[in-house]
Amino acid sequence: MGPKAREALIVEEATNFFAEQGFEGKTRDLSKRLGVTQPLLYRYFPSKESLIERVYQDVYVKRWDPEWGGLITDRSRPLADRLIAFYKAYAGAIYDFVWVRIFLYSGLKGVDINDRYLAIVKDKVLLPVCAELRHESGLPSPDTLPIGAEELELAWSLHGMFFYRAVRHFAYGLPIAENTDQAIENDVRLFLAGAPVVHRGIIERAST
Amino acid sequence: MGPKAREALIVEEATNFFAEQGFEGKTRDLSKRLGVTQPLLYRYFPSKESLIERVYQDVYVKRWDPEWGGLITDRSRPLADRLIAFYKAYAGAIYDFVWVRIFLYSGLKGVDINDRYLAIVKDKVLLPVCAELRHESGLPSPDTLPIGAEELELAWSLHGMFFYRAVRHFAYGLPIAENTDQAIENDVRLFLAGAPVVHRGIIERAST
DNA sequence: ATTTTTATTTATCGTTTGATAATTAAATCG
DNA sequence: CGATTTAATTATCAAACGATAAATAAAAAT
Numbered sequence: 001m002g003p004k005a006r007e008a009l010i011v012e013e014a015t016n017f018f019a020e021q022g023f024e025g026k027t028r029d030l031s032k033r034l035g036v037t038q039p040l041l042y043r044y045f046p047s048k049e050s051l052i053e054r055v056y057q058d059v060y061v062k063r064w065d066p067e068w069g070g071l072i073t074d075r076s077r078p079l080a081d082r083l084i085a086f087y088k089a090y091a092g093a094i095y096d097f098v099w100v101r102i103f104l105y106s107g108l109k110g111v112d113i114n115d116r117y118l119a120i121v122k123d124k125v126l127l128p129v130c131a132e133l134r135h136e137s138g139l140p141s142p143d144t145l146p147i148g149a150e151e152l153e154l155a156w157s158l159h160g161m162f163f164y165r166a167v168r169h170f171a172y173g174l175p176i177a178e179n180t181d182q183a184i185e186n187d188v189r190l191f192l193a194g195a196p197v198v199h200r201g202i203i204e205r206a207s208t
Numbered sequence: 209m210g211p212k213a214r215e216a217l218i219v220e221e222a223t224n225f226f227a228e229q230g231f232e233g234k235t236r237d238l239s240k241r242l243g244v245t246q247p248l249l250y251r252y253f254p255s256k257e258s259l260i261e262r263v264y265q266d267v268y269v270k271r272w273d274p275e276w277g278g279l280i281t282d283r284s285r286p287l288a289d290r291l292i293a294f295y296k297a298y299a300g301a302i303y304d305f306v307w308v309r310i311f312l313y314s315g316l317k318g319v320d321i322n323d324r325y326l327a328i329v330k331d332k333v334l335l336p337v338c339a340e341l342r343h344e345s346g347l348p349s350p351d352t353l354p355i356g357a358e359e360l361e362l363a364w365s366l367h368g369m370f371f372y373r374a375v376r377h378f379a380y381g382l383p384i385a386e387n388t389d390q391a392i393e394n395d396v397r398l399f400l401a402g403a404p405v406v407h408r409g410i411i412e413r414a415s416t
Numbered sequence: 417a418t419t420t421t422t423a424t425t426t427a428t429c430g431t432t433t434g435a436t437a438a439t440t441a442a443a444t445c446g
Numbered sequence: 447c448g449a450t451t452t453a454a455t456t457a458t459c460a461a462a463c464g465a466t467a468a469a470t471a472a473a474a475a476t
Contacts, residue, residue: 001423001424002423003422003423006423022230022232022316024230024232026462026463026464027463027464027465028462028463028464036424036425037424037425037426038463038464038465039424039425039426039427039465039466039467040423040424040425042464042465042466043423043424046465047464047465048463048464048465101316104312104316104379105316107379107380107381108230108309108312108313108379110381114380115380115381118380118382149383149384149385149386150385150387150390150391150394152385153373153384153385153391153394154394154398156369156372156373156376157369157394157395157398159372160368160369160370160371160372160373161364161365161368161369162368163368163372164364164367164368164371164372164375165361165364165368167372167375168364168368171312171315171316172315172322172323172326173315173318173323174326175357176357176361177357177358177360177361178357179358182358182413183358183361186358186361186362186365186406186409186410187365189402189405189406190362190365190398190399190402190403190405190406191398191402192402193401193402193405193406194397194398194399194400194401194402194403195398195402197397197398197401198394198397198398198401201394202394205390209453209454210453211452211453214453214454234432234433234434235433235434235435236432236433236434244454244455245454245455245456246433246434246435247435247436247437247454247455247456247457248453248454248455250434250435250436251453251454254435255434255435256433256434256435
């Protein structure tokens with residue numbers, strides 16, 4: 001087998017393997033699943049750690065499409081439509097066994113790529129959601145009045161509804177509603193109906 | 209040191225240790241933290257697995273107070289008050305480094321005690337929340353019309369807002385709003401304002 | 417076809433790891 | 447106090463693990 005194909009095969013199977021077993025999974029078990037001998041792994045990667053690092057790259061890079069950011073901020077459409085469109089698209093990448101578990105395992109381990117990813121989520125999702133929510137309610141823009149911690153927590157609530165569904169399914173193995181698109185739509189509508197009720201209070205508390 | 213005190217000390221430190229490192233943490237590292245030698249652990253526990261089992265018991269048992277169930281169903285108080293009271297009390301046990309991480313690690317591992325705990329959450333929290341929500345909106349009681357999967361998903365949304373806050377903090381190491389009581393109150397008020405907007409549609413879809 | 421390169425395997429090393437056996441130190445008890 | 451039990455340590459085992467070296471098989475090149 002050609003080196004490129006073999007390497008790709010190793011990374012792919014290692015991703016599934018570590019998603020299942022965690023990063024303490026043994027190289028011998030991985031090689032068995034690949035149908036090759038364990039030392040062969042070390043011809044393609046100098047160490048187990050370097051293979052794990054490669055898995056991180058492979059997994060994380062594929063899970064953020066720069067297009068998504070624009071979906072939220074495009075004020076030519078109703079906010080509900082935008083958020084539903086974004087979270088449905090996002091679910092296409094995120095509602096996935098490998099992603100959820102690698103993300104949780106690396107998060108628990110405290111890996112830096114996790115922080116970097118969450119910084120993107122904050123910048124491209126949470127803060128924009130807060131900004132749009134303010135705009136809808138006729139509240140001051142973030143340029144005038146910065147978004148505070150409690151307000152950010154509000155956007156995290158929507159994100160929590162959305163992502164915890166995946167945790168329940170792929171980490172705990174619980175069943176979830178068959179129609180996840182419908183569930184996402186419910187999340188967004190619930191959020192947009194409920195958030196304005198608490199938003200003003202949050203801003204008032206922040207400005208004292 | 210007396211055997212009872214020593215055993216309690218081992219379990220306590222093992223709990224912290226496994227919460228940090230995961231269950232692949234080495235017995236030698238644990239013993240080092242306890243200030244004892246590694247073989248001593250095997251005088252108190254026949255195997256590492258049995259110590260882990262003991263940690264499960266210790267951790268999980270302390271995290272569900274039977275009193276909590278009653279908080280949700282007591283119709284002498286407004287539903288908002290009840291849910292706020294419940295989730296604040298629950299947070300006292302759940303917003304905790306050890307709990308969140310042991311829960312996630314054991315969930316990822318697929319340990320059965322996790323399923324048993326989640327069954328309690330479903331019975332004592334999620335289904336009652338759906339029932340109370342129906343009562344508030346003048347919808348049929350669960351005795352008449354069983355609670356469906358999409359409807360349960362609605363209660364999970366509130367739970368997700370609540371629990372994902374803990375995951376963010378204790379698993380990812382992200383900062384959260386200082387006043388968690390206020391954040392919980394916001395979650396509940398957002399939920400109670402938003403849920404009725406989608407609830408009827410969910411039930412209609414279920415009955416077709 | 418023979419040589420050279422490269423992919424893969426076999427064999428093995430040095431540590432680490434969970435666990436046990438033998439020994440020492442410290443209580444406990446008559 | 448001395449005898450006996452018990453807590454804890456030292457020493458060590460066998461298996462597992464990440465990693466390396468040497469050998470083989472399969473392509474590629476001349």
